[in-house]
Amino acid sequence: MVESPGAAARSPLSRRGFLLGTGLAVGALASGCADASGSGVDTFSAVFKGSGADESLDPGTSHLFIDEARLKALYDGLFEVDDAMRPVPRLATAAEPNADGTRWRITLRDARWHDGAKVTSADVLHTLSRILGPAGQQPFIAATTLDLVDLGQSREVDERTAEIALHRPSFEFRTALAAYGTRIIRAGTRDFRRPVGTGPFRFDSFRPGREMVATSYDGYWDGAPRIGRLRILSAENDARTAAVRSGQADFADDLTPAAAKQMRGDGNLRVQATPNSGIYYFAMKTDRPPFDNADVRRALMRMVDREELVKVALQGDGEISNDVFGKGFQYYAELPQHTFDPDAAKALLRKAGVPNLTIDLFTAPAATGFVEAANLFAEQAKQSGVTVRVRVGSGDTYYAEALKTGQLTMGQSGPLSIPNHFASRLLTGSPQNRTNWHDPEFDALYGQALATASEPERAALYHRMHEILHDRGGFVFWGISSWNSAAAAGYRGIPAGVPNALNWARFDKVAR
């Protein structure tokens, strides 16, 4: 498999020639077999951030970006989300609730599995029962998102219609069906080493941490892909950059701001920056001092110089945020921008009785700019008379540790629909409740919103929830970064959606 220019024979002796005599002689042999694989199939190679042995092809348990890119090629969800995180029907043509939102009728598209069998409502029920059933070696990602499904009361109405019963009303069920880990698998499948999906590409081979190869599926319901073969490769930052710049890969995902800047001058490449992609935050544990006092939380929101943080920690590749999650997404609330105001912060801290506050900020090199942001914030906090002690932990296990330990932690979130953001992070009992936010009023509003059929009324309820968080919540969302990718200039239809959305890493519309 050779996409690279293996033209070693042209190489003149370099300065170090005498040291590499043997190497060059060996290299010279290379050109002879450089085009051995010229099978005429147009292969598109895309490189994503790799994760080694951790990578997998199980639609129920995978949770890495690169896994998502692979699964998107092989499988479909009933729904996926667009760039505003609104559910878009995919394998489902529609999902209609009953009057109180406790039963949903899902109609399926006329689609076929890669082996030619029809997609049926039995496949949908199998997928749901697998996610809600006992976990194998890994828990199912969507287990909590879908725990409102009442499997016993759900049924196949006919081959293309499923009726899903819920334990409690939800008019956001379409969004839940678009969440991570909900792609539809074939009834009876247990082994995902050779996946059979409904997606635009059929599986050929997979080596975790290395590559997946898949071939165009002519019977794809949304139109056969224009490229013959898709390779999804794993690599670290520098190798992704080098691969796309040297022509070894046709697409590189998730580039650092510096790499993107450098590539903008390269005529062979097209660099795309997708705004609203990475949401950076500080998270206060609201159940313990000093952040169990709402005034201290309000003070922190005013101790942060967001412009400076974006400039330094995100290398200017982003914009400031306003402690309200999900700018640009459905149900986002435009509220007055919190500004850097040390005097107001000092007044709030005096009111809270802690004028000379000292706090620990637990951070780690878990994502670009974390440690830089932590140190910069420590400087900014001094102006409000607050001492911030920065503790740097391990990037490998940071998110798990930050969930339970510390007073003030950091994070970065990919795009997520606002109802799912509330459900997974901000309700009593939410699985990733990083701020330990337990607010009965907030919980009640969420339950009320889910049970509200009218979308404008639901939006009004979400707006009130945003106001609560904007006033006294535990999250300080300070910046939103862009997502940079680069592709060879000769291609059209290169994916350009925000991560997690339908149009991110979607290669079935790519063409030369």
Add this chain to the structure above:
Amino acid sequence: MLTRFALRRLVLGAGQVLLLLVLVFGLSLLLPGDAADARAGEWFSEQQRTQTRQLLGLDLAPVTRFLRWLGHVLTGDLGTSYAGGEPVARVIGEPFAVTGLMAALTTLVLLPVAGCAGFAAGLRPGSVRDRVITTVSVVLDSIPDFVLSVLAVAYLAVRLRLFPATFLGVDLSGMLAEPGYLVLPLTVMVARVAAPIVRLVRAGVIDVLDQPYIRQARRFGVGRASLLLRHVAPNALGPALQELGRTGDGLLSGVLIVEAVFALPGIASTLIEAIGDRDQPVILAIVLITGVVAIAVNTLIDLAGQRMVPRRGRS
């Protein structure tokens, strides 16, 4: 004499490897978090992490886990990776082959290149030839290998497109089918380890040439070729060979840089990933095998050194 020496080294080596394994396992426990935490990312709930911990057997006492692992290893089973659930043998098999290939090729290129350079320099110390060779080897030695790697990628691969920039998607058979992939990483590896060997061979040659027995041999009219090959070379190469043993250790750390820059699917990057994943079965298996190989190579080199320059008494 040689057999007893070898046997003693074998027993000593086994003890060293066991100690190494205990040490590495202990250190891996000191890292924050465990495999369940590493796997959880921001997706798992507390309950799901507890569940993962049980599924992986991480709720057992560390001593129990280590002894069980050791027991399995003695029966030839390297266990299962915590990260992806694959057998450890499958996770580390190809990476070891790749790194082994790199190390073997490096040595293959290194020996003639560094040996000849050192010899050429040592035969005429102070000459232009000597100064050129010495300068180049000192310069190469003082450029950090990641700088050399990055420069090689930036100019020879990205700008001039002479060689592939990375090993993305290439497996072992691909590398052998298209050796153009190996040129840049091999160059960096050789440049990294050549300098000390060049220096030692040069010093050895100068030293030996000055010995009375060489002067005597010259007076006897021994031919130049015969003098160099039969009298100078064995004595001058001894110290360099010992250095080669140490180079083996250096190769592993050098290979890490090269693997990272060229996205070479070798054992060093597999080890780094395993540490990130807190994947102790993989970490221990890698340490076990590299430990055994390192000790074996050093022992062999000591044996070869003893044969080349027999010394009386204990070594």
